[in-house]
Amino acid sequence: MKAAVIVFPGSNCDTDCFHALRDTVKVAVEYVWHKERNLPKVDLVVIPGGFSYGDYLRTGAIARFSPVMESVTKHAGEGRAVIGICNGFQILLEAGLLPGAMLRNKTLEFICRHTWIRTEENLTIFTGKIEVGETLCIPIAHGEGNYYCDEETLKALHDNSQVVFRYASREGKLGDRFNPNGSLDHIAGIVNKKKNVLGMMPHPERASEELLGSSDGSKIWNSILSALG
Amino acid sequence: MRFKAVIHTSLKKSVLDPQGQTTLHALGSMGFKEAKSLRIGKAFELALEAEDREKAESCIHAMCDKLLHNPVIEEYTFELQPLA
Numbered sequence: 001m002k003a004a005v006i007v008f009p010g011s012n013c014d015t016d017c018f019h020a021l022r023d024t025v026k027v028a029v030e031y032v033w034h035k036e037r038n039l040p041k042v043d044l045v046v047i048p049g050g051f052s053y054g055d056y057l058r059t060g061a062i063a064r065f066s067p068v069m070e071s072v073t074k075h076a077g078e079g080r081a082v083i084g085i086c087n088g089f090q091i092l093l094e095a096g097l098l099p100g101a102m103l104r105n106k107t108l109e110f111i112c113r114h115t116w117i118r119t120e121e122n123l124t125i126f127t128g129k130i131e132v133g134e135t136l137c138i139p140i141a142h143g144e145g146n147y148y149c150d151e152e153t154l155k156a157l158h159d160n161s162q163v164v165f166r167y168a169s170r171e172g173k174l175g176d177r178f179n180p181n182g183s184l185d186h187i188a189g190i191v192n193k194k195k196n197v198l199g200m201m202p203h204p205e206r207a208s209e210e211l212l213g214s215s216d217g218s219k220i221w222n223s224i225l226s227a228l229g
Numbered sequence: 230m231r232f233k234a235v236i237h238t239s240l241k242k243s244v245l246d247p248q249g250q251t252t253l254h255a256l257g258s259m260g261f262k263e264a265k266s267l268r269i270g271k272a273f274e275l276a277l278e279a280e281d282r283e284k285a286e287s288c289i290h291a292m293c294d295k296l297l298h299n300p301v302i303e304e305y306t307f308e309l310q311p312l313a
Binding site: 150 | 240243244245247248251296297299301302
């Protein structure tokens with residue numbers, strides 16, 4: 001498997017994603033500057049977290065028009081894997097590669113802490129090595145992670161098994177007190193209809209080795225590695 | 230012709246506005262009992278050059294649809310004035 005990490009002005013998790021992929025997952029990975037029109041030949045595109053374009057206008061709203069995004073859209077359209085983490089998720093929403101939008105956290109606070117998320121689907125390339133119902137300890141760090149979509153979209157997300165991760169207790173119980181940001185239906189991560197594009201607010205790259213306090217994020221990387229070879 | 234447009238974007242009525250609610254609550258706790266509802270949005274002041282009003286309007290709609298507002302959560306209105 002080969003991966004590319006896209007770098008926008010204001011990305012700040014690009015190095016963490018690169019490190020997780022190269023040093024823990026041990027796959028070939030390269031950075032791609034957002035001005036590049038073409039992607040190298042890769043199996044996985046990672047859109048990392050950060051504050052692309054200073055979060056001006058709306059989170060991800062300007063980054064989605066970066067030259068590289070046309071190639072990312074094409075890559076996704078061909079059914080190849082894309083993972084957007086945090087600001088990467090916000091960019092995928094603005095680009096229309098995933099449905100819905102992000103609102104300010106219900107508490108209006110920027111929240112940076114470990115959360116538990118429950119795995120809802122494992123028939124995806126991102127979660128194939130995780131049990132349905134299994135909870136993962138993965139940190140979040142965002143001010144706008146309050147996922148929103150209209151009722152019709154939410155129904156379609158559930159009908160098509162597109163809700164992949166939901167905020168929950170360590171034991172996998174759902175409830176408002178386990179939902180850090182007010183996200184609709186406790187949604188922490190979704191895939192597109194074809195299930196080759198994942199957007200998630202928690203940062204698996206920050207939980208990819210025990211030294212960081214949790215290695216649960218590596219279950220996602222290992223699922224991808226096992227699916228893409 | 231040169232125009233000045235003021236474009237307002239705000240969250241749709243169906244979308245919860247936590248910023249607006251918190252600010253409304255703060256006004257209430259300061260004793261402003263008059264405040265009954267509050268929504269926070271953004272305003273854009275844009276100067277633009279277009280042949281006529283109609284072209285200016287269609288240009289602003291295009292800008293709003295492509296970039297300035299997110300139709301999933303926001304709606305927009307604008308006022309347009311010719312600049313002398």
